[in-house]
Amino acid sequence: MFAEPPVNPDSGASSKESHAEPLVEIRDLCFRRGDQLIFADLNLDLPCGLVTAVMGPSGSGKTTLLKLITGQLKPDAGSIRVAGEEITRLDQQGLFRLRRRMGMLFQSSALLTDLSVFDNVAYPLREHTRLSPSLIRKLVLLKLEAVGLRGAWSLMPSELSGGMARRVALARAIALDPMMILYDEPFTGQDPISMGMLMALIRKLNDAARLTSILVSHDVQETLRIADWIYLIAEGRVLAQGTPAALTRDPSPWVRQFLDGLPDGPVHFHYPAPPLAKDLLGWG
Amino acid sequence: MVKRGMLELLVGLFVSLGFVALFFLAMQVSNLSLNLDQGGYRLTARFGNVGSLRARAPVTMAGVRIGRVESIQFDQHTYEAVVVMRIDPQINAIPEDTIASILTAGLLGEQYIGLEPGSSPDFLQDGDEITHTQSALVLERMIGQFLFKKAGEG
Amino acid sequence: MGMTRTALMQLGTSVLAGLERLGRAHLLLLATLCASDEVLRRPRLVLEQVFNIGTLSLVIVGVSGLFVGMVLGLQGYTVLAKFGAAESLGILVAASLVRELGPVVTALLVAGRAGSALTAEIGLMKATEQLAALEMMAVDPIRRILAPRLLGGLISMPLLAAIFSAVGVVGGYFVGVGLLGVDAGAYWGQMQARIDVQEDLVNGVIKSLVFGLVVTSVALFQGYEAVPTAEGVSRATTRAVVQSALLVLGLDFILTALMFGGD
Ligand SMILES: Nc1ncnc2c1ncn2[C@@H]1O[C@H](COP(=O)(O)OP(=O)(O)OP(=O)(O)O)[C@@H](O)[C@H]1O
Ligand SMILES: [Mg+2]
Numbered sequence: 001m002f003a004e005p006p007v008n009p010d011s012g013a014s015s016k017e018s019h020a021e022p023l024v025e026i027r028d029l030c031f032r033r034g035d036q037l038i039f040a041d042l043n044l045d046l047p048c049g050l051v052t053a054v055m056g057p058s059g060s061g062k063t064t065l066l067k068l069i070t071g072q073l074k075p076d077a078g079s080i081r082v083a084g085e086e087i088t089r090l091d092q093q094g095l096f097r098l099r100r101r102m103g104m105l106f107q108s109s110a111l112l113t114d115l116s117v118f119d120n121v122a123y124p125l126r127e128h129t130r131l132s133p134s135l136i137r138k139l140v141l142l143k144l145e146a147v148g149l150r151g152a153w154s155l156m157p158s159e160l161s162g163g164m165a166r167r168v169a170l171a172r173a174i175a176l177d178p179m180m181i182l183y184d185e186p187f188t189g190q191d192p193i194s195m196g197m198l199m200a201l202i203r204k205l206n207d208a209a210r211l212t213s214i215l216v217s218h219d220v221q222e223t224l225r226i227a228d229w230i231y232l233i234a235e236g237r238v239l240a241q242g243t244p245a246a247l248t249r250d251p252s253p254w255v256r257q258f259l260d261g262l263p264d265g266p267v268h269f270h271y272p273a274p275p276l277a278k279d280l281l282g283w284g
Numbered sequence: 285m286v287k288r289g290m291l292e293l294l295v296g297l298f299v300s301l302g303f304v305a306l307f308f309l310a311m312q313v314s315n316l317s318l319n320l321d322q323g324g325y326r327l328t329a330r331f332g333n334v335g336s337l338r339a340r341a342p343v344t345m346a347g348v349r350i351g352r353v354e355s356i357q358f359d360q361h362t363y364e365a366v367v368v369m370r371i372d373p374q375i376n377a378i379p380e381d382t383i384a385s386i387l388t389a390g391l392l393g394e395q396y397i398g399l400e401p402g403s404s405p406d407f408l409q410d411g412d413e414i415t416h417t418q419s420a421l422v423l424e425r426m427i428g429q430f431l432f433k434k435a436g437e438g
Numbered sequence: 439m440g441m442t443r444t445a446l447m448q449l450g451t452s453v454l455a456g457l458e459r460l461g462r463a464h465l466l467l468l469a470t471l472c473a474s475d476e477v478l479r480r481p482r483l484v485l486e487q488v489f490n491i492g493t494l495s496l497v498i499v500g501v502s503g504l505f506v507g508m509v510l511g512l513q514g515y516t517v518l519a520k521f522g523a524a525e526s527l528g529i530l531v532a533a534s535l536v537r538e539l540g541p542v543v544t545a546l547l548v549a550g551r552a553g554s555a556l557t558a559e560i561g562l563m564k565a566t567e568q569l570a571a572l573e574m575m576a577v578d579p580i581r582r583i584l585a586p587r588l589l590g591g592l593i594s595m596p597l598l599a600a601i602f603s604a605v606g607v608v609g610g611y612f613v614g615v616g617l618l619g620v621d622a623g624a625y626w627g628q629m630q631a632r633i634d635v636q637e638d639l640v641n642g643v644i645k646s647l648v649f650g651l652v653v654t655s656v657a658l659f660q661g662y663e664a665v666p667t668a669e670g671v672s673r674a675t676t677r678a679v680v681q682s683a684l685l686v687l688g689l690d691f692i693l694t695a696l697m698f699g700g701d
Contacts, residue, residue, distance in 0.1 A: 072570060096576035103574075110571035113563075124575045172575075295485050298493040302597025305604035306643075312626065313532050313607055314633035342631050349631055394632070 021084075023048045023180060023212045024069055029078035031061075031068060038064055040236040042078070051206050051213040053227035055220070055258065060234050062216040063107055066182045069214070070104060071095045083179070100128055103173030107184040109165040111157040117144070117168050118153040124175045143171040148197055163189040167198070174205060180212040181205070187219045195219075199226050220259055224248065232258055323373045324351065325410035329384045329397075334365040335420025337386055337395045343369045345399045350375045353397060369397065379404040385418035395420060463659045466580075470588050470658065473581040477589055483582070487590025491552040491654070495598055499547055503602035506539055507531060507609025514610070515618045527620050528629030531610035532603075536633060536642045537698065540603035542690050545649035548595060549682040553657035556587055557678040560661025561671035584658050588651075595650025596643050603642070641697045648693065649686050656682040 024046035031039040038061040046052045054062050067073045068080060071087045080087045082098060090098065111120050121140045125131060131139070144150040147167040157165055166189060173181055183202065187195050203226050206213045217223045223230065224244040232240040232247075232255060240247065240255045247255060256262070273279070334356060343351040351371035359366050371378070381402030388395050399414075408414070477484045514530040560583065563569050569579045607629075614620040633639070657678045664674035 070574060072573065092578070096578070099574055099576040104571075106567050106571060106574075108567050110567035112568055112571070113566070123577075127575065127577055169571075291485065291489055294493045295489045298488070298496055298594075299597060301496070302492075302600055305597070305600035306639075308604045309536060309600060309607075309639055310635055313536065313604075313629055314635045314639055340634060340637075 021048065022046055023083055024214075025079075025081040026069075027079045027081075029068065029080065030076045031064065031073070032076055033064075037236055039068075039075075042233070042237060044231060044238060046212060046214055047229070048212055049206070049210055050228040051202065051215055051226055053215040053217060053223045053230045054233060055217065055223060055230060056233040056239075057258075058218070061236065062233070063184055065233075066104065066184055066214065066216060070099065070102060070182065100176065101179045103176070103178040103181040105166070105170050105173050105181070105183045105186055107188075109157075109162075109169035111160075111165055111169055111172070113157050115157075116153070117149070117155050117157070117160070120157065120168060121171045121175055124172065128176060139175070140171075143175055144168075146174070146201060147171045148194060161189075163191065163194060166190070167194065170198070170201075177209060178211070180214070182214045182216075184216050185218065186215070187217055187222055195222065202226060220261065224259075234258075324370045325373065325376075326354065327369045327371055327378075327408055327410075327412055327414055329367050329369070329414040329417050330359070330362070330364040331367060331384075331386060331417050331419045332364060333419040333422060334367060335386055335388075335395050335422060337367070337397070337420065341394065342396045343371065343399065344396060345375070345378075345401065347398075350399070367397070376407065378408045380406045380408055380412075381416060382408065382414055383416040383418060384414045386420035388421070459663075462663070463655070466584075466659050466662060467588075467655045469580050470584045470655070473578065473585045474589060476581040477586050480586075483586035484589045484593070487587045488593050490555070491548065491587075491590045492594030492598060495548055495551050495594070496601070498551055499544055499598045499602050500605050502543060502547060503535075503540075503605035504609040506543060506602075507535065507606030507611075508613045510534055510539075510606065511610035511613030511618070515614055515620065524614075524618075524620050525624035526628055527610070527614045528625040528627075529632045531614070532607050532629045532633050533638065535603040535606040535610075536638045538690070538694070540599045540606065541642055541645040541649055542686060544599040544602045544646060545595065545653055545686040546683055548591075548598060548650075549653045549657070549679055549686065552591070552594075553653050553682055554675045554679050556591075556654065556657040557661040557664070557675045558671055560584075560658060561664035561666070561674050564662065564664060565666035565668070565671060584662065587658060588654050591654025591657075592647065592650045595653070596646040599642065599646035599649075637698075641693075644697075645690065645693050648689060652685050652689060653682045656685065 022045040024044075026042060026044040029039050029042040029044075030037075042065075044054075044065075054065060056062055064073065068075055069082060069087070071090060075088060083101070085094070085098060087095070087098070111117075112123065115123065118140055121143055122136050125136050125139060129136075141150055141153065144153055147170050149164060149167055149171070152160065152164065152168075157168070160168065166186065170183075170186065186198055186202070190198060199222055202213060202215065205211050215223065215227060224247070227244055230241060230244060230247055231238050234254070240250060240252065242250065247259065250256070337353065337356060339353055339355055341353045342349045343353060351369050354368045354370045357366045357368075358364075367384075378399065379402040381404045383400040383402065385398050385400065386395055387398045402416070510531045511527065514527050515524055518524045518527055518530065560569075563579075563583065569583070572579045572582060611622075611625060615622045615625050660674040660678035660681070661671075664670050
């Protein structure tokens, strides 16, 4: 069932890369929060050099998955291997070594609010490199140019709109030219123009810099257009996977329900709850 | 946020204010004698009873502090208290027959040593002993004596 | 019977939870102290915190010190004058300030002014995922955020307490000597004769170092452990102020007993 994902014929990735060992390998992952089981025996591969999208209903655990992959959360069972290293067994130094090669775009942009836009993007460079200030300046301006915000370098995060803050966070995530970027909903709050620009940027970063990208998004059309491979997760499992082309043709009811945005269907798009009538008709 | 140079300036100002305050407390409030150990000379005196005299209590002459009590020991052969005083170096003309008494500041205050100058032309040197001493007045003993005298009279 | 059982169980649970929290607080403090080598490489981080905790508290600490000293002068005078000992006013003012009020009141003021701000700052950084973002950039928030703040608190507290005491002694002088007519020579002279550098001043500084550690680390722990919501942060801020005030007062008693109780 979890065969090597074939390459999206539309993408620029060559077939040679697709047979490369997956950058992230998740096996039999179990994770619970309190009584709520978020993942039960999840299996997932993220191949090197491709854009893999993870889609699923709100609250299905996509953000949690990204946090597990980056070692911010520890799973209850199962293994997560990133670049050949078992992330669950790394100590802080090992994690930091790995994270220096990862960029993450948080769902809430998570900019450091006491630093300006420029200093935010320069932060990882100043932390982990010994580049001269003038070189750092050039690099930061280039990264900001890539997200279309070079003119905003002197603003403080509180002076940015939500969408602008998200793009600054993206510039910061790519500042160190990582091997892997995790995007948590990069498109929310973007106007159509910057949305198109972001999509092109994600694709370009992936193809030009040989990055591996993980994209969590609710925007079905955009995701279908730029992803090489898509996982649909719900109820703690992978419900479907395939290339965008394959998924759009997939007749199974819940793939259709999710991709076409039907209000109801076989998948419970609600947080687990007792029947509505029971909750409404008193406490007995 | 504050500008770059401004921050350093303000922090520097704060830290130096703090040290000025510490210096003020040390010099003006508690009179730190920097020449506590290297300067001055020692005198000893034996008392039958030192009361509640403590180390570092003032040694005064005519009410002016001229030194401090350095240590108080017990001599178990004579059953006396041996008090070592350190006298400020500029006070170098204390007559040999000076009397040292243990006095109390105020009615219930702390005790100190008062020196009553004698008339000898020879002065005390480092390490000398003051032979004329007057012990502390112990309140209980005074009251006891008073009652005893009253009883004798009546 | 069943009621007693559940009550006992609840008591046990909350005691265990409290102990666990205490353990975590100490582990965090230990980790923060161990991470302090970072600030040697980046002294500016500490400088910023000395500014936030120290310089910005200067006005409130100075003004409070002045008034506390003036009140001490007034009250001390009325009491001492009854015993004909108004000349000892200097001793009373200086000893109360240097030994007790300087370190304690300064610690309470700093807990209210800077400690609460630290908790809110760290708590909000947690709520807005800034701490997580730092970790994702392979930067340890304990080294980068907590350690400089702890050091800033440790440096600022004794200096603030010294300023408080010094201003207070001057305030006592204004009232005692300036208004009530105590002899200036007696005010300073008696003070100098009886206040000891080792016994009073150094012990006062040790106290305020301990209080600096307590106030800052409680504030940092509460922020770091705050529930990452607006309500959680506001609760954590309140807890930080209440807990550090209680700890300061309790520790002050213990330290006073150890330092001055012997003789
Ligand atoms: N800190 C937390 N403590 C307890 N439960 C949590 C916590 N964070 C998330 N959850 C639970 O974990 C589940 C998955 O959350 P997650 O944030 O991963 O969802 P998501 O798929 O990213 O949703 P969205 O698309 O809305 O961002 C949710 O049901 C939520 O209730
Ligand atoms: Mg999410």
